[in-house]
Amino acid sequence: MAVVEGGGNKKAALVAESVALPASMVLVQLFSIVLVLLSKLALNTGMRPFVLLAYRNIIGAAAIAPLAFIFERKARKIPNLVEWGWISINATFGVILAMGLYYFGLRGTNATYSVVFLNLIPIVTSIIAILLRAEKLMLTKWPGKMKFFGILVCVGGTMVVSLFKGKMLHNPWPTHLLRPHTQGAATPAVHHSMVAGTLFLCGSCLGYAFWFIIQVRLAKVFPFKYWATTLTCLSGSLQAFVIGILIDPDKSAWRLNWDLQLLTVVYSGVFNTGVAFLLMSWAVKRRGPIYPSMFNSLAMIATVIMDSALLGTSLFLGSIVGTLLVILGLYAFLWGKGKELQEAMAAAAAAKSASDKEDAVNGDEVGGRELEVRRGDEIA
Incomplete structure (x- = not known):
């Protein structure tokens, strides 16, 4: 009888996990969608990208630190000089280059356009790993062929989104709830050219790619993921503060009030750095490193809809076709990567x-x- 009850409990746990895992990844994508829209609004109201980076990572460190105390309380808490060096390099690529360039690209473009580049990160990471000979592309086997096909389709879809607008589609939304607010508070810096914004977003993809590769080395040198994340956030915040002061020494730019900018900082730090990190770590442990990326298309589709409905961003045929191509290529790539x-x-x-x-x-x-x-x- 005890064996039957034990088997029943195990089966119930597996069923609960099969429901909780995809639900948690959908929640992570929801966090990402809201973050992109909030960040766009905050940048449109004149918030500096490095100000957002500095404050966001302070909040992120405060959100992750309790997890480090709970799960890694027996770990060595003070890194040596070599470990600090890798943590600082990790922060430079993950915070300053990856996130910082993305904020500059988002400020110069729009949410729909920028989220396409977020979905290219696995592709760019794989290309960099192949060039550095950390990964092999086996074109003689089906998984390798599908990865190569996915890379080509993603690159083609990105080029369609960037270079081809096509016919402007009829906007089905009767009103745009947030557009008057953003238009009234926008600054001239918001209206950067699409070319500059695209270059920033491409640089962000490269930053993320090298960041993922560096994290592999950091995990070997300092194998405490919660402490490493906490210290990376603190190091990234310090670097963002120094660079932000050098670029714009105006003290008023660093003053936060009880408004949209403070909401963006707190939300991104708690949910996108804290809660999302915990959920993704659990999903990777249970289903492997490919699993979280399988849900990226949800963020792309939902961002297109919400960007159009809330901010009034115009939809063009080229954007829709290019986005669908990126989704197709991403899933082909992930299928091949998963099989490998x-x-x-x-x-x-x-x-x-x-x-x-x-x-x-x-x-x-x-x-x-x-x-x-x-x-x-x-x-x-």
Whole structure:
């Protein structure tokens, strides 16, 4: 009876996890959608990108630090000089280059356009890893072919979004709730050219790609992910503060009031750095590194709709076609990447099993020899 109850509890836990995992990833995408829209509004009201970065990462560090105290309380809390160096480099690429350039690109373009580049991050990361020979592209197998096909389609979709507008589609929304507010408070800095914004977004993709590669090295040097994230946020906040002061020493730019800018800082730090990090870590542990990226298309589609409905961004045929191509290419790439990870895990498991069998055989041989020696001693 106890066995049946134990089996029932395990089955119920698996069912609950199968529901909770996709629900948590949908929630992460919802956090991302709201973050992009809030950040766009805050930047339109004149908030400086490095001000947003500095305050966001302070809040993010405060949100992650309790997790470090709970789950890694026995870990070494003070890094040495080498570890601090890798943490600082991690902050430079992950905060200053990846997030900072994205904010500049978002300020010069719009939410719909910028979210396309967020979905290119896995593609760009893989390309950089292939160029650095940290990853191989096996075109002789189907997974490698699908990855290559996905890369080509994503690049083509991005070019369509960037270079081809096409016919402007009829906007079905009767009103735009946030457009009057953003138009009234916008500054001339909002109206950067699309070319400059595109370059910033491309630079952001490169920053994210190198950031993911650097995190692999950081995990080997300092294998405490919560403490590493907390210290990376603090280092990134300090770097953003120094760069922001050098670019714009005006003290009024750093003053936060009880308004949209403060809401954006608190929301991004707590939900996008704290809660989203925890949910994604859990999903990666249970389903692997590809799983969170499978839900990225939800953010793309929802951002297009909300950007048009709330901010009144015009929709063009080229944007819709390019976005669909990016989604198609992303899923083709993720399918190939997932199959390669499965094959690598199967090969590693087979190698471990063969090694265990060889150790068992060697152990039996050694045991047999020892037994023969003992018998010889007894006869003598």
